[in-house]
Amino acid sequence: MRIHVIGCSGSFAGPTSAASSYLIEHVDADGRLWRVLMDLGSGAFGPLQNVIDPADLDAVIISHLHPDHYLDLTGLEVFWAYHSRTDLGKLPIHGPAALPDRVSGVLGREGHIPAGVSAAPFDYHTLTDGHRFSIGPLEIETRAVLHPVEAYGFRLTADGVTFAYSGDTDSCEALDELAAGADLFLCEAGYIEGRDDRFTGVHLTGRRAGEAAARAGVGRLALTHIPAWTDPGIPLAEARAVHTGPITMVQPMDIFDVSCSSTEEGAP
Template structure:
């Protein structure tokens, strides 16, 4: 399993990259490559097209309905609705229930069908806490996390490896459960200790992300969602103070390999 970082800027598109968006790729036993997009925030549809032809997407999953995580779905809808190809069908979109109305509101239209076409290009599937579903070889579990709006983290497994994504959240038990034993934990760290203490129930700091990773026993921690006004070295240092495992700070166009390290695999077998 691979995770392409399309955008990772926190809360809004930054001067050097788009807001949150991650492309998951995994090849099944028959050699078929599956591509699932996880979030498509403001500014992310452009760089996505540098990585793949969007017509090759198999599905999209959206963690929550803040613009930095879903807004560029409006561009993807235009692409899918008006493409010259006639064989695209409907693209599955797994998201909180209000998404279709939210997109229609942004575009100033009534209903979910774009102007000039006969059917909606997206096939919407509503997310809920504790939901489990599959997309090709990928098994996906949702966990409702702590954020001002309905928000989910995702745990994705395939062929014995596991990838956990925090979405946007503050510390909560659901996040610990989501991350438990994950081979790769992609976790937001949008706040800084001391500077942002007056905000609660919104985002993690680097320290709190590191504490979750340590409690969960993850294989690797990858920090993301750093806003443009924050030096990424600060949340990275905070996380390293409390978590001794491997930690990286993601950047646009990084490719993260989701695999189990030999040492960790051997340790599990010895238990």
Template sequence: MELTIVGCSGSVPGPDSPASSYLLTASDGTRDWRMLLDLGSGAFGALQRHIDPDTLDAVVLSHLHPDHCLDLTALKVWRSHGPGGSGADLPVYGPTGAAERMARANGVDKPSPMSGMTFRTLSDGQAFTLGPFGITPYRVRHPVTTFGLRVEADGAVFAYTGDTDTCPGLVPLMAGADLVLAEAAFVEGRDTARGLHLTGRRAAEAVVEAEERGPVGRLLLTHLPPWTPPEVVLGEAREIWDGPTEVVRPGETYRVEPTNGTRGAARVP
């Protein structure tokens, strides 16, 4: 399984990155499958640097804030008018109300349905499969319904927090994961509101708690807004967890492989 960072800027697109979007690729032995986790503001343009959008097999939306879902409308235009034609409906998984939310974003005078896409509802703890991927959503803590996503393929486990503050759902989400991608939009002492986002420290604390159930191989921090210095967030995390930790950048790709209890994951050159 490979993870490609399409966009990682938090809350808004930044000068060097679109908002949140992460591409997972894995083979079923016959062909490669491509699943997109979130498609936030500005991310559809960057996605085209990595794949032909017509080759996507599904999109999974962690929640319905614009920085995680808005460019689904651009994908809809591509599928309706682009060179590949619409083809079969694209599965889009998301919280309850995703189809209506995106129809409102796609319309001007009134909602314009997202034709060519079939919307399916995520439920806490209810796993589903897509080709080689096994996906389990876990409800996390954010002002709107939000899910962390645990993805398994080829014996490897990837965990993506979505947007969240500290909450019980992070433990089963992260436990035993070979690679954890955790949002860390807030900074300790600067951002005092709770129930919105993790800090680097709280992301690392969640990993430490999850490791009581199974070792974590690597921690990647994401969703930093443009006004947050990456070195501050990284320093917070490294004070708490001594495993390999870094802040992601757009365009990077990581192999997600079974770590067998050891810490580490390979970045693709």
């Protein structure tokens, strides 16, 4: 399984990175390459096109309805609806129940069909807590996590390899369950101990991300969702103080090749 970091800036697009977006690739037993996009936040659709042709996407999963995780779906919809190719079909989009109406609201229209076309380009599927579904060879488990809006974290498994993604969350039991034994744990660390203590139930700190990784016994922890105003060395140091396993601070366009219980795989 391969993870491409399209954007990793926390809460809004930063000067050097788009907001959250991660491309997951995995080859099935027949040699077919599957491509699933996890989140498509503000500014991410542009750099995504430097990695793949968006027409090659098999599905998109949206963790929650904050703009830094879903807003560039509007650009992807334009791409999909008005593309010169006529064989694209409907692109499966998995997200909270309100996602289709939210996208339509941003675009200022009634319904889910763009102007001038006869059918909706997206096929929406609603996420729920504890939901399990498959996209090609990827087995996906969804858990509700602790955030001010309906939000989900994910556990993806294929061919014995497990990748866990926190989405946006504070510490919670569901996060620990998603991360348990994961070969790669992509975990947000948007807050700093002391500076952000007045906020609860919103984001993890580097320390809390490290504690979750230690409890879960993950192969590698990759910290993400760092806001532009934060020195990434601070959450990294917080995590290292409580977790002895390998830790990486992600950067845009990093690639993670995930293998079973590997402690050497990571961003190039």
